[in-house]
Amino acid sequence: MTVKEFYQQVALKNYEDYKTDPTSYRKLWSTLVSANTVAEHVGLERLDYGPSTRTGLSNKAHEVRQDYPDLQSLNKRTIALKHVRSYVAGQLTETSTGISPSDPATWQWIDASGTTHDLRDVADRIFATFRTIPELK
Numbered sequence: 001m002t003v004k005e006f007y008q009q010v011a012l013k014n015y016e017d018y019k020t021d022p023t024s025y026r027k028l029w030s031t032l033v034s035a036n037t038v039a040e041h042v043g044l045e046r047l048d049y050g051p052s053t054r055t056g057l058s059n060k061a062h063e064v065r066q067d068y069p070d071l072q073s074l075n076k077r078t079i080a081l082k083h084v085r086s087y088v089a090g091q092l093t094e095t096s097t098g099i100s101p102s103d104p105a106t107w108q109w110i111d112a113s114g115t116t117h118d119l120r121d122v123a124d125r126i127f128a129t130f131r132t133i134p135e136l137k
Contacts, residue, residue, distance in 0.1 A: 079117065
């Protein structure tokens with residue numbers, strides 16, 4: 001599967017499904033998790049889908065995220081979504097335990113710097129960013 005196919009058939013479809021039902025936390029969660037994977041797919045495309053080590057792919061995905069800061073931010077939010085809590089150097093930095101799927105007012109985090117991140121805004125920003133990535137056009 002190419003990055004364009006993954007983006008159009010998985011990530012973008014999840015986002016479109018969420019936008020038609022913005023009260024569904026499940027759809028928002030699926031949107032964010034699949035969107036986070038786009039950086040790895042872009043990295044693979046930039047490696048010409050050739051053989052790569054796990055570290056090589058990870059480094060390339062890291063480069064992609066550095067090129068697009070919204071992807072870097074998304075990665076932080078998604079790690080906490082998937083793993084419930086995020087730790088850096090043994091310190092809790094973010095948690096998703098305060099999110100209630102039935103209460104959209106809770107679909108946010110306050111990160112270690114004290115900044116609040118509304119997950120709905122994160123989704124909208126990331127899909128605006130995707131429109132600027134050449135591999136996705």
